[in-house]
Amino acid sequence: MQFMTDRKRAEGLGSARSGTHHHWRMMVSSAALIVLVPLFIFTFGSALGRDHPGVLEFYARPFPAVVAALTLIVVALHCKAEAEEAIIDYVHGVRSKILLWVVAAAAYAMIAAGLFALVRMAL
């Protein structure tokens, strides 16, 4: 025992064992979204309120389409992680597991549906 360093004895004893990884993932997506969210809000806001041909023409342009696609992917994954954290904290047992499945399914389905819509409008 006396040959073990303090670090060696402390390693792996955190409550979740992967907390720093989760935290770092949130920080990376947060940094990306600080830039993407304002770009998306103002491009989407400019699209909303146009007539149907106007919207199709707007999202056929590369900048609004790429901003929307990037924001959709990063926001959905970021908010999925956000919801998962809350579920792990406040819901327990079978309900927790089912909610985690539902949130993951909803987030991935929204990414797929949104990207399909953007590609269809762009092409």
Add this chain to the structure above:
Amino acid sequence: MADPKPINRPLSPFMIGPYYRPQMTSISSIMVRITGIATLGTVFLVVAWLLAAATSPRAFATVDWLMTGIVGDLVLTAATWAIWYHTLGRLRHLIWDLGYFVDVPAGERMGWGMFIGATILTIITVIAV
């Protein structure tokens, strides 16, 4: 050996309410979580609108009517506030993560900044778009 008998310990969030007084630090942090989860609902609305636009003029007319009507306006304005609030809240986390403003008074000032900033940004958004 640890006692194998199960103990019924209180589970989170038992502290909120009877033992824990609401403070700017805790409320501003809880609001970040609530607005983050609410934004999943906003993503659903945006995706529904994009999908309707990509599908047909009729589908677009229905979803666009819902989104740009009076109820849609109210929901989207609230959603915009939530997104701005959450963005500022995450900006506060980034600032903390870099090691700045980690004292309580600075945290409380940034909390006020998040509520006021989100409101100002929402007003600017509503006027600009």
